[in-house]
Amino acid sequence: MRFRAGSRLAAGCLAALAALIAGGGASLLGTCGPFTDVAADAFCPLVLEVFYMGITTGTTPTTYDPTSNVSRLQMAAFLSRTVDGVVRRGSRRSALDQFWNAATQVTTVGTAPIGVKSDGLDVWVANNGSGTVSRVRASDGKLVDTWTGSLGGRAVVCAGGKVNVVAASTPNGTLYHIDPLQPPGAASVVATNLGDLSRAIAFDGSRLWTANNFSVSIVTPTAIPPWTVTTVTTGFGQMGGVVFDGSHIWATDGSAASLVQLGPSGAILQTVTVGALPQFPVFDGTNIWVPNFTGTSISIVRASTGAVLATLTGNGLSQPASGAFDGQRVLITSNNSSNVSLWKAADLTPLGFFDVGANSSRACSDGIDFWITQASAGTLVRF
């Protein structure tokens, strides 16, 4: 071991000597930005990029120490700052010079708006009370169309250029379908035999999944309605939200305080214990954020393993209900507060909570703004 350490030292000395020779020349010329110990060679632009992007600060204002090894601790700082810099500058908010956090616009939609989703251009809102679906143009918040006939509409998914709305009707949930190409009118009924009280909906690339009271329904679209529905009950309690992570469907079980990973037939593959009464989660590309309504917390679950990485509390949570992700930040709505809570998604640090004027229901992002429904106020808020 001593020999090995010695040879490493010798190698280090050689490298240091080389650096001194190269660096010594460069330091006199000062050719690589502020760094006097980095040669003005092919590596210089790479060093300058990580300096200008704030990924490194150098070892001093004028040195970078180019030949030193990187410890795992230092590497964590470099990678973390890399992720932050790229995500922040790559966002649409950055390109539009919109770095603020504030509720900036209120659009009046129907009665008791709950479900909300962006199709990339317009925001679609399921109004549970009035049985209508509002189409709001994201750029200016204008109410463009109102579709009718979606009695009890509760949740929305935009998929394949179409809009699907699920209604928490009893004893069977109902699935409505809207073709945005058609003039606004009544939504089509494509299934009336979902499980009881469907509250949430997700798409996996070929089928729609709804979370119901004591069941999960899998809906296969067909050319002519009604669409094919398979309802699975085994192992399910009062289901809350449903989310697709690119590989699997996950659903929250409110009565069991769990998040379950499902196989293609709806069989439970994995059960993750979360907080009390988990509601409507969101996937951020790596982790699933599960708002625990009575637990007043957020469970962060690694989708690839099912491990609970952290349980977040505070930051204004009061009956947290629904999550949304905008590429950088996760927003959590609170049923019992006019505040919404924001976290930096990458490191789970709180970004504060913000008053949006009324208690909020659910939320989505279009990549620029978050859109928040407020059932009690009948409004859609741009945040």
Add this chain to the structure above:
Amino acid sequence: MRDQPRSTRALACLVVGTAMLAGAANGLLGICGPFTDVAADAFCPFVLEIFYLGITTGTTATTYDPGANVTRLQMAAFLSRTVDGVLKRGSRRAILDQFWTTQNATVLGITTLGNSPGLLKSDGADIWVADNVDGTVSRVRASDAKLLETWTGAPDAWGVLSAMGRIFISGVNSSGPGELYRIDPTQPAGAVTTLATNLGNGAAGIAFDGARIWTANSLGGGSVSIITPGATIPWTVTTVTTGFGETVGAVFDGSNIWVTSRTQNRLFKLDSSGVILQTVTVGTGPGYAVFDGTNIWVPNFSENSISVVRASSGLVLATLTGNGLTGPPLAAFDGQRVLVTSVVGNRVSLWKAADLTPITTVSTGADTSPWGACSDGIHFWIALDSGPPGQLARF
């Protein structure tokens, strides 16, 4: 001068010693997330961020080994996971909660469109689709695939380019010089404006270098045309023939224009005058290539393969086969994935662009002949030349 490295080494030893002490103390407390060997100091949030992001898993479930050096092999894993994580969560698909990959023809969003939809391009909001049989260009809103407008008067409409706030179309005239058309999207739909009628024969692929428009010309022996925008019509056209067989695809990599030659099985890198700077041998029958920010993906129609070429060096990094490739004419890129159409096999194939691993193959349905494709950052859009009538599919 000799003192400096020695004192630096002494300082480094001190730092390591401090870290070990701090790590040992916090090991008992376990205050940096799950890690017992990381101090709850200024570095802790960085360690937690790469842990929460899945960039590191730690050396064990409870240790991170903060003082250890990183080998180049480990570094490759860390950087690869960093790139993947950033691209995935930064995509518009992630923001819209659309993590799915369309899995079959039944759930393709289909819009009936013209007789023979071919090449297409997004302007960021709408998709513009050329139809050489109808001589039309269709404007389709990406959010809901509504056909907004159909522009006429574009015989042989082939390649589509969105640039300068306008849409440019190459005309692939089979019996004479090619055409260049322009659409002003702010005007009511009507006839396109013809900018030039003296391009090389069979003007197909079209690209923009920031100042001039380039077309790859696929007939009459083959050539490349360079069109300079001007205040008056017709625009100035320079056509270069030296060294070119029948060229098909044209891409701009931020520095140079590249064209594929289907008769020479080559990818050519061009200088600003159209002189060939570099010749890359690719597969048989190269078609419409795409640049992913680092590499150029060249679909080889006649040998069911993709040549992946490093733009900075011209090196062929890999030749991809399988994954359903059957007569691939064209590749498209969405920031994460490359989609290649198989017009013969009636399917599309997807690769992860960062590491060239195949993702999946999806059928577009019998006799659908998918060939043109582009991305708007959320969806791929695929022209199905199944007609008449033809179709536009949202993938």
